[in-house]
Amino acid sequence: MTKAIMIQGAGSNVGKSLLVAGIARACVARGLNVAPFKPQNMSNNAAVTADGGEIGRAQALQARACGLDPIADMNPVLLKPETDTGAQVIVQGQRFTTMKAGDFGTAKGDLLPRVLESFHRLGQGRDLVIVEGAGSPAETNLRTGDIANMGFAEAANVPVVLAGDIDRGGVIAQLVGTHVVLSPTDRNRIKAFLVNKFRGDTSLFAEGAAEIAKRTGWHDLGALPWFADAWRLPAEDVMDIATRAGGAFKIAVPRLSRIANFDDLDPLVSEPDVTVEIIEPGRPLPGDANLVLIPGSKSTIADLAHFRAQGWDIDLAAHIRRGGHVLGICGGYQMLGQKIIDQDGIEGQPGQVLGLGYLDITTHLEPNKTLAISRAKHIASGEQVSGYEIHLGRSTGPDTARAWLSVDRRPEGAASADGRVLGCYLHGLFSADGFRKTYLENLGARASAAGYEAGVDDTLDALAQHIETHLDLDRLLGLAE
Known part of the structure; x- marks a missing residue:
């Protein structure tokens, strides 16, 4: 069975999308057959897929990092906001319906079989599927029927790495706080953590990382310095x-x-x-x-x-x-x-x-x-x-x-x-x-x-090397199940 690992965030916009793209590109450089997957995304910046559907733009970039054409199974549920309280729901690449936020909250569990179908189909013949979460698992009010974070991870039996954003400040509270609010089952599904967007000398955070590891029991995968060329990659x-x-x-x-x-x-x-x-x-x-x-x-x-x-x-x-x-x-x-x-x-x-x-x-x-x-x-x-x-x-x-x-x-x-x-x-x-x-x-x-397109690929290569240099990628891949 194909191995998988899931990157979740201690908050929104902690850099999950680029982390998955960079890890994927690093794995390809190691000779692995890798695919990206995001069970549920919310974005109006969509990409048209080779199989005639639409997915989030980040998954198209991640597919490119893997050397693959984007397909609908890489992002089986895409929410495209139309108003402050409603969104168009795209399922496996095609328009499914339009829902109010409250209605989707009760209906999302019904989409889990479609999500798992896409996940297992995508994984066939691959060495690894790298899964991206959405938002944060600390939003425990959204846990019932969840298909974006821990609900998916539990259903698909995928281990989780939790990423925090030190650029916003309070990264110890982000990570340790997530540990505190999760249920014991979800807490134990997280195997490791990493700190993203570090400016300066990462060795200065050694004591902070040790504190997080002591309070959570999770492995420390390292602190990733700020990647200055991120702006060169398409934003979602x-x-x-x-x-x-x-x-x-x-x-x-x-x-x-x-x-x-x-x-x-x-x-x-x-x-x-x-x-x-x-x-x-x-x-x-x-x-x-x-x-x-x-x-x-x-x-x-x-x-x-x-x-x-x-x-x-x-x-x-x-x-x-x-x-x-x-x-x-x-x-x-x-x-x-x-x-x-x-x-x-x-x-x-x-x-x-x-x-x-x-x-x-x-x-x-x-x-x-x-x-x-x-x-x-x-x-x-x-x-x-x-x-x-x-x-x-x-x-x-x-x-x-x-x-x-x-x-x-x-x-x-x-x-x-x-x-x-x-x-x-x-x-x-x-x-x-x-x-x-x-x-x-x-x-x-x-x-x-x-060469704009060549520049995107060069930046993905640089991001992969950045991750290889600063994160414990061997341990991360060893956690995949």
Whole structure:
């Protein structure tokens, strides 16, 4: 039977996703056949899989670390928040239903057989499955019916390593406190701990680590220093999106309330002469922006209202009057049109809303979701790109006659008459070095055309070596059952 180990966190955002990616890459370097698995995830930053489903973006990165194509079994339950209290539920890659948080709390136990089915299927023929938890097992109020942390670990009989985040402070309390609140059964399932995001000399924490080990009885796997190049890897959590200063060319990105599939920003951030500035709610779009990029959204109509509530519609009008350029991707593309029609009430009450009006298109939201991995061409330059589509709805209208992409030999996207406002449904196009260079230089920016994809793999290799150097990986793998 395939061995497995689970990395859980003493809190959210302690670095579990990158830990799993780095451990996986280190195991591959050792010659092991490894796969990542996350039983339940919550993220609007999804990836389209080779088998036609969608999973969390972190699991796609972890699959890449393993040298695998992402498949739906790597993340069998994905929650995509649509409101503050409700989410779309994706099961084994496909839309299952939409639920309120309270309803999911009672229904999640019914999904455990599907989760275990994916786990066992994924493990067939592999040396190791590395499992990532969600949130923290210390949230004992969520233990009944749990499929994300200890509930899964118990059902699948998987040992656990608990990670703490010392950068937030209080890491001894994080780890020892988790030990205190867990039931004896769950407590005993944790075999070891590690401390992540350490800044400075890790030997200075030796006494702290000994205190944790004494109070919990868990093995100490070490303290992992801060990995400075983490920003070079695609982020999954919306909280990881941050302004990154580069050169004089400025791209302003409004942080939508339901921002989704924001990995479009990662290759732009990698450009040394480009500054990507995330505009938080309550702040105006900067007057010195060269490009305003409106990203994807899980709830386009709600985010359009959010956009207007910040006054960003007024700022955008001023930006365009000054001769600025605009790019909308997926939900951002839909917002730039004349109207969004939701006859079926997919995003709320049935009806229609006026768009921002900079593209002469109308979007009809439809229940069938488009999920596709596509190869495309930038029509003007002939540059090849590849990416993915993940959206509800179709957009039609006069400006689609000025499609600027050809996706699998069909026209895609729309452009205003003066060419300064563009939109499309294709995510990931900036990962293509040649297109990114052409696009930015046409707007007056200097672009490096550095190998973005190769840089991601180089960073994964560096992360794996970082983990090999600072953690007791032999002991961690020895704990796998």
